[in-house]
Amino acid sequence: MTLDEILKEIEKAETFVVLAHENPDGDAMGSTLAVATVLKNMGKTTIDVLFKEYPANFKMLPNIDLIKSKATLERYDMAIVVDCPDVKRVGKSYEDYIENAKVIVQFDHHLKNTMFGDYNVVNPVAPACSQILSSSFSYMNIEITKDVAICLLTGIITDTGGFRFSSVTTETFEFAAWALSKGVNVSKIYKEAMMTKTKSQFEAEKLAIDRLELIDDGKITFTYITKEDEKALNVKPGETDGIPNIGVTIKDVEVAIFAHERENGFKISFRSNRIDVSDICMLFGGGGHKLAAGCFIDAKLEDLKKAVIEETIKHLK
Numbered sequence: 001m002t003l004d005e006i007l008k009e010i011e012k013a014e015t016f017v018v019l020a021h022e023n024p025d026g027d028a029m030g031s032t033l034a035v036a037t038v039l040k041n042m043g044k045t046t047i048d049v050l051f052k053e054y055p056a057n058f059k060m061l062p063n064i065d066l067i068k069s070k071a072t073l074e075r076y077d078m079a080i081v082v083d084c085p086d087v088k089r090v091g092k093s094y095e096d097y098i099e100n101a102k103v104i105v106q107f108d109h110h111l112k113n114t115m116f117g118d119y120n121v122v123n124p125v126a127p128a129c130s131q132i133l134s135s136s137f138s139y140m141n142i143e144i145t146k147d148v149a150i151c152l153l154t155g156i157i158t159d160t161g162g163f164r165f166s167s168v169t170t171e172t173f174e175f176a177a178w179a180l181s182k183g184v185n186v187s188k189i190y191k192e193a194m195m196t197k198t199k200s201q202f203e204a205e206k207l208a209i210d211r212l213e214l215i216d217d218g219k220i221t222f223t224y225i226t227k228e229d230e231k232a233l234n235v236k237p238g239e240t241d242g243i244p245n246i247g248v249t250i251k252d253v254e255v256a257i258f259a260h261e262r263e264n265g266f267k268i269s270f271r272s273n274r275i276d277v278s279d280i281c282m283l284f285g286g287g288g289h290k291l292a293a294g295c296f297i298d299a300k301l302e303d304l305k306k307a308v309i310e311e312t313i314k315h316l317k
């Protein structure tokens with residue numbers, strides 16, 4: 001089986017680069033650091049986790065010091081890529097470290113995965129990449145130490161919206177229960193990863209709520225944050241991650257849309273309570289999961305707003 005082969009390759013390799021999608025969320029952070037911690041526990045000494053930036057509320061994660069913005073090697077024995085459906089998603093400056101690695105291994109749970117690895121462990125039904133890692137480690141007889149469990153639980157808690165999304169499985173709770181029995185402070189992780197906001201994050205959410213419009217008889221919500229807003233409020237990467245989920249908490253809302261201005265256009269996040277929003281995103285060149293998906297549109301806010309709302313109304317019919 002693939003996992004047996006991956007374990008053999010890991011044992012052979014000496015230098016590792018660990019990557020995930022840029023602008024990492026809790027699952028990308030938890031998955032990369034879980035892998036890095038496992039490698040460290042195996043006695044590996046060259047482990048580079050590469051992120052340009054990451055959200056401050058994950059500073060408490062074990063082995064956070066393995067995160068660097070610059071690679072220390074040009075060519076690694078192995079690239080382990082997690083929570084990332086496409087090589088391009090790691091960001092331009094890191095793509096080469098995947099291509100140049102002698103062996104590419106990936107673990108992911110996105111629906112549309114390009115299967116870029118030499119070994120691909122992809123399960124689109126899993127609620128978090130961290131959950132795939134927890135079962136993979138168990139299969140490979142890799143010990144899940146307390147530190148590894150903290151990383152994995154951070155990924156599971158954040159990607160399930162705190163165990164509340166319909167994607168959670170019995171394994172999700174089994175792992176949480178097991179971690180609790182191992183002495184992992186589940187409530188502390190939950191509080192730090194889910195319930196703690198910086199002031200600028202709170203200000204950004206407040207602004208997004210203030211702007212939130214109810215459209216199509218209250219079945220759709222739309223809100224946005226611009227580059228200027230971020231500058232004015234001193235918003236840091238990751239601090240707008242909670243905004244897409246705000247709209248779907250309102251009764252009778254079916255789809256929540258959040259337009260977030262980036263360097264070259266808008267990242268549009270969709271959240272749904274029922275319909276498959278990855279279908280809508282695919283029309284705009286994006287994708288994702290059934291109830292949580294996204295796309296990138298380079299257009300004026302008013303124009304893209306009209307376009308995505310029209311398409312969403314069509315899909316709701």
Ligand SMILES: [Mn+2]
Nearest residue numbers: 027083129159
């Ligand atoms: Mn994920």
